[in-house]
Amino acid sequence: MSNAPKTLYTRLSALQWVGLILAILIAGLGFILGIVQKVVLQELIFYTAATFALVIWTWNAYVAPHAKFGAEDSGDGPSGFALARAFVYHHRILIIALLVILGIFLIASATVTGFFNWLNIVTFLVLCALLVFTVQVSQLFVDNRSAFIGLMVLITMFTVGSIFIEGFSSGQNIKSMMLFAAFLGLACVGQTLVALLGGLDLSIPFVIGASNVFLLYLIGLGMYSWVAILIVLLLGALIGWLNGMLSYRLQGQALILTLGVGFAVSGLTQIVTSIGSAFAGNVFGVVPDWLKNLAAMNGTTFGLSIPPVILIWAVVAIVLIYGMRNTVYGRYLYAVGGNRTSAARLSISERRYWVIAYMVSGTVAALTGVLLLGWSGGGFIGVGQPYLFMTLAAVVMGGTSLLGGQGGYGFTVIGVLVLQVLTSFLVGMGLKFEWQQFIFGLLILPMVALYARSPHIRTQI
Amino acid sequence: MNQGSSTAPASASSSTYMLVPILLLFLLLIIAVLRSPNLISPAGIGSAVIVLTPLALATYALMALAIAGRGTVDLSIGPLMGFINVTLVVLSGMGALESPVSFFLYAIAVGVAYQLLMALIIVYVRVQPIIVALSGYLALSGINLVILPRPGGTAPEWMSSWGLGTTLDSPILVILVLSTAAWLVFTSTAFYGHLRLMGSDERAAYTSGVRITIVRLGAHCIAGVFAALAALTYTALIGSGDPTQGTTYTLIAVTALVLGGTSLAGGRGGVIGSLLGAVNLFLIGYVLATFSFGAVQGFVTDLAYGLILVLSLLLTVAIPWLQRRIPNISPTIIFIVLSTLFAGVILHAKFDYSRPAPPALVSDVAAPDVVAAPDVVPVPDAVAATGFFFEEVNASHDASSTLAQPIALSLLLAIALLIVARAMVLQTRQRRFSPRMVYILISLLVLAAYLAWDNSHMPPSLAVTPLAPPVSAAAAPAPAPVDAAMPVDAPAEFPADAASQPDATPPVKEGT
Numbered sequence: 007m008s009n010a011p012k013t014l015y016t017r018l019s020a021l022q023w024v025g026l027i028l029a030i031l032i033a034g035l036g037f038i039l040g041i042v043q044k045v046v047l048q049e050l051i052f053y054t055a056a057t058f059a060l061v062i063w064t065w066n067a068y069v070a071p072h073a074k075f076g077a078e079d080s081g082d083g084p085s086g087f088a089l090a091r092a093f094v095y096h097h098r099i100l101i102i103a104l105l106v107i108l109g110i111f112l113i114a115s116a117t118v119t120g121f122f123n124w125l126n127i128v129t130f131l132v133l134c135a136l137l138v139f140t141v142q143v144s145q146l147f148v149d150n151r152s153a154f155i156g157l158m159v160l161i162t163m164f165t166v167g168s169i170f171i172e173g174f175s176s177g178q179n180i181k182s183m184m185l186f187a188a189f190l191g192l193a194c195v196g197q198t199l200v201a202l203l204g205g206l207d208l209s210i211p212f213v214i215g216a217s218n219v220f221l222l223y224l225i226g227l228g229m230y231s232w233v234a235i236l237i238v239l240l241l242g243a244l245i246g247w248l249n250g251m252l253s254y255r256l257q258g259q260a261l262i263l264t265l266g267v268g269f270a271v272s273g274l275t276q277i278v279t280s281i282g283s284a285f286a287g288n289v290f291g292v293v294p295d296w297l298k299n300l301a302a303m304n305g306t307t308f309g310l311s312i313p314p315v316i317l318i319w320a321v322v323a324i325v326l327i328y329g330m331r332n333t334v335y336g337r338y339l340y341a342v343g344g345n346r347t348s349a350a351r352l353s354i355s356e357r358r359y360w361v362i363a364y365m366v367s368g369t370v371a372a373l374t375g376v377l378l379l380g381w382s383g384g385g386f387i388g389v390g391q392p393y394l395f396m397t398l399a400a401v402v403m404g405g406t407s408l409l410g411g412q413g414g415y416g417f418t419v420i421g422v423l424v425l426q427v428l429t430s431f432l433v434g435m436g437l438k439f440e441w442q443q444f445i446f447g448l449l450i451l452p453m454v455a456l457y458a459r460s461p462h463i464r465t466q467i
Numbered sequence: 468m469n470q471g472s473s474t475a476p477a478s479a480s481s482s483t484y485m486l487v488p489i490l491l492l493f494l495l496l497i498i499a500v501l502r503s504p505n506l507i508s509p510a511g512i513g514s515a516v517i518v519l520t521p522l523a524l525a526t527y528a529l530m531a532l533a534i535a536g537r538g539t540v541d542l543s544i545g546p547l548m549g550f551i552n553v554t555l556v557v558l559s560g561m562g563a564l565e566s567p568v569s570f571f572l573y574a575i576a577v578g579v580a581y582q583l584l585m586a587l588i589i590v591y592v593r594v595q596p597i598i599v600a601l602s603g604y605l606a607l608s609g610i611n612l613v614i615l616p617r618p619g620g621t622a623p624e625w626m627s628s629w630g631l632g633t634t635l636d637s638p639i640l641v642i643l644v645l646s647t648a649a650w651l652v653f654t655s656t657a658f659y660g661h662l663r664l665m666g667s668d669e670r671a672a673y674t675s676g677v678r679i680t681i682v683r684l685g686a687h688c689i690a691g692v693f694a695a696l697a698a699l700t701y702t703a704l705i706g707s708g709d710p711t712q713g714t715t716y717t718l719i720a721v722t723a724l725v726l727g728g729t730s731l732a733g734g735r736g737g738v739i740g741s742l743l744g745a746v747n748l749f750l751i752g753y754v755l756a757t758f759s760f761g762a763v764q765g766f767v768t769d770l771a772y773g774l775i776l777v778l779s780l781l782l783t784v785a786i787p788w789l790q791r792r793i794p795n796i797s798p799t800i801i802f803i804v805l806s807t808l809f810a811g812v813i814l815h816a817k818f819d820y821s822r823p824a825p826p827a828l829v830s831d832v833a834a835p836d837v838v839a840a841p842d843v844v845p846v847p848d849a850v851a852a853t854g855f856f857f858e859e860v861n862a863s864h865d866a867s868s869t870l871a872q873p874i875a876l877s878l879l880l881a882i883a884l885l886i887v888a889r890a891m892v893l894q895t896r897q898r899r900f901s902p903r904m905v906y907i908l909i910s911l912l913v914l915a916a917y918l919a920w921d922n923s924h925m926p927p928s929l930a931v932t933p934l935a936p937p938v939s940a941a942a943a944p945a946p947a948p949v950d951a952a953m954p955v956d957a958p959a960e961f962p963a964d965a966a967s968q969p970d971a972t973p974p975v976k977e978g979t
Contacts, residue, residue, distance in 0.1 A: 252777060255784050258732035261540060262725045263780050265718065270773025276766035394714070395542070395601055402598055409595070440612035447606025451594065459593045463673050 024143055025065035031139075032161070033058040039168055039175055100141040107133055129166055136162045152405025152413075155456055156420040163427045171434035179430065181312070185303060187426040188319035189381070190396060191419060192374045195322060196246070196367020197397040198418045202343045203363050204410030205253065205260040210371045210397055212268030213245055214390030216275035217375030219289050222385035223279040226291030235297075239372050245271055246368020250361030257360075276387055289385040301380035315377050322370075326415040339363065344411030399446065400425050403453050424453075484728035484735065485798045487782045488743035491726070491775070493805040495750035497812045502757035504816040513637060515749060517629075517704055520643045521548070523745035524697035525720040526727065527646060528690040530741045532596075533724060535686040536666035536733025537589075539596040543603035544694055545716030549611045549709065551577050551698035556620035556708030567625060571699065578695030579688050586687035590680050604717065611710035620708040629703035639700050646696060650738040653689070662686055667734025722772065723748045726779050751775060799908075806911050807883040811876045 033054045040050040094101060111130050140158040144151050168175040193210055200207045217238045224234035249267050253260040279289050299306065301315045330336035342349040342359045349356060371390075378389050404421025406413025428449070432442045505511045525544050532539040551574050558564045564573055585603060589596050621627075629638055653659055661682045665672040673679050701716075702708075727744025729736030751771055760767045886907075 252781065256780055258538070258730070259725065259780060262721055262731065263777060265721070266773045266776030266780070268773065269769050270777065273766045273768070273770030273773060277763050277770065280763045280766065391714075395604060398601055399605070402601070408597065440609040440616075442609070443605050444609030444613065447602045447604065447609060450598065450602040450605070451588065451592075454594050454598050455592050460595065462593065463669060463679065466670055 025062060029058050029061035032061050035165060100138060103137055104134060125169060129169055132165055153417055153420055156404060156424055160424050160427060163431055167431040167434060174434055182303060183426050183430050184316045185313050187422050188315045189374060189378060190400060191319050191422045192370055193393045194397045194400050194418050194422055195370040197401050198406055198415050199363040200367055201401050201406050201408050202339055202410055202413060203360055204343055205257060207264045207367045208261055209249055209264040209268030211390030211394040212272040213242055213368055213371040214375040214393060215387040216271050217242055217372040218379045218389050219279055219385040219387050220275050221376055221379055222289045222291040231294045231297060235376055238376060239369055242368040242372025243365050246365035247361060250364030254357050254360050272387060293379060293383050297380040298383060301377045323415060323419050330414055340411060399450055403450060484783055484786060485740045486786060486801060487779050488727050488740055488747060489798055489802050491747050491779060492743050493809055495747060495754055496809055499750055499754050500812055500816045502754060507813050516640050519745055519749045520639045521697045521701035521704055522720060522723060523643060523742050524646060524693050524700060525716060526723040526741040526745050527738060528693035528697060529720055529724045530729050530736045531686050531690040533729050533731055534662055534666045534734060534736045535683055536669055537596050538731060540721060540731055542600040542717050543607055544720055546604050546607035546611060546713035547581055547694050548698040548701055548716055549713045550607050551695060552702045553611050553615045553708045553710050555702055556622060557614060559623045560620050574695040574699050575692055579691035582687040582691030586684045590683055608713040615708050615710045618707060618709040622702050622706045626703050627706060639703060642696055642700060647738050647742060658685060663734050719748055722776055803907055810914060
């Protein structure tokens, strides 16, 4: 009893040590990469120090307080074989995973000629180190394990990508990755909020496509572009409201109902834009320059050569992550998603939160469509189609439960980044779209299985 | 849900949810027939069946999974069909699968294997089914494009005649009917009861000793078989391989599933409803195709799909409310009323009013009038109308034939409504069809077959279609006695039926 504070203290410091090691690892990796890419030494030192400080700060501010400790403490067991067996059993997942990687590596070395080069060996070692680290440290977490695993996967993929692909960690590539991640991330805002309530919104891709086309149509009519954008955003909110009101009584069928609304919206928009046009389905108009600048790859924000859409996404993400934790709306959203009955006892209106979540979803989807118009420069109804299941995949990969009450936008950001880095990696490896999709499909399952398994039926009775 | 069904009367069972698809079906059918009477002809129905069957079978697969609960919506059904389709075409192109038997066996093996894998992951890894389905969707639609980068290839020789759709008696129809019948037979097994119990309350099923693992695996096996058959009929329909149809088929199959009254929450759903949903979806497209919207045709179809989907979902919300107000609604009865109405519409649409009457064939059908229709003047018309012999009607009333048709039809409707009102009260108290209902349904089917074959109201043309003579010969007198005899002995027999039914009522399947 008396030594409990002492063990807690030693473990806390152990956790801080882990953070320190992680920071050194990441900063060192960046340093080596910088040397390989011949960055100016002065900048390199600055970046390394900044990375180091950032990692340490993040670790101490967010990770350490959430870590909880396993209670069991070995040391009284019999020595020798039994101890070894207990050790193996305790670390079975890690051992199996390491053996699998080793096996794949050996098989590949034996069969593929030229596989056994220094690049692959380094990759192999990095993978092993990260795997050991991830599995060991993730046992310390109870709450945010999915975020941690997602982050580690992100780091792993980024490292492997930088080793394998020329220019993967160049500023240009990172900028383009962030650009696409911003679009996907914005499209996922609504899906995350709705998923926190236990719903689904499949109308997002259709709303994106419809707002994309409709905005260009309004601009083509000669409207001021900002008025047109305002109208489109309001219409997006209206569609979201409709979704929310219609699906409130049919929460189990929200998936199909939002799909129906999506079909209708997409069809209606095209009919409206085709009236009086000889070329049905095609909308012509000139996208204003400032909108192009907002989302184009070579856009600038106050002179900086960063596309503003990335900043928009960052602001949205920060507001959401902060707001979901600290505002009444955010806390109540979790309350409703977690347990309807107890939320009702607190006189939280379930309908209100449900509808507002869908309204936010519709508005942000319309905003995404507007920004995508700036990116592509031409209206296209199918521009949202890739987001149909991608938003779902990103939300799920981040670790937000589709049953509601668990997760948050911060998780989704990690999911989006994982998907985007993976896409970029696969594109860099020269894989075509179909292979990317195949690998995505195969990757979602183990990712979710790592941290989002439902309890056995035995434990639910 | 459980509260609703326990307070509502007995007829508020799962079949009540078929009201919406039935109403929609007849609405669409009537519009379709009025717009384009060719739908009701061997070629029309044949081609409809060919187009419809893959969708219907895919919906069956989804339904089997949706009943199993846990919010299982197999989004990967479209890509799975695509996978089987593409591999079949590629393998047969390489000369690997020659005979039809191996073709079928391969497809079913792949479908069942995939679904079993999915079930094992759901059961043992314990990931939510929708995530497994999403994962499968992405993986399969990727691999389909790898196997066959663009639509192409050809289905084997023996399959090429399947997709023509010029006659009714295609193998596709046999597959559809057999699948439907197989599910209906399956519903009388204990396994089906376990499946529904598990779907509506998994914990209750587990605590009452149902081996839910086995039941879930079984549901997925059944869905795999349906998916394989859907892929086969899809291959027959397009006659080639197409890796790109995954998204489309997933979305429309889920739409058809919901239109058919299946609950995505689990425990409720049926093969008839799913079939109706698929038919409705086909008819929406068909009806819209008869209007010419020009270049915006596809958009109008999208709009209509969406609106009808949303509206029918909202109507299912209104049903329990409706049920409390009007307790005596039986879907079967509604079905019969509407099919009578529809038969009238077919006659109206297909009857050539301007054609001169054929030479007098004095009908022997008109003579034995058993019908209790004492109040209306044109009694012979009524009798003839019940037999649906409009030639004879014309024969007896040359000049006033145009006037006679509406009168005859309205009389027929009045009789039908009388029967229905009588049967409605009795039917609502029992959960199974009484034999009487089966007779009525069969006679309606025979009538429909007769109307379908009776292509141009010319007796010689009947001999052209291969199956026509026996059916039309049987069909011509058949409806008349059944329909005509109905009101006479109905009062005598219905109480007997009602009395005998309580013994035969099935065990309660709702898991509460």
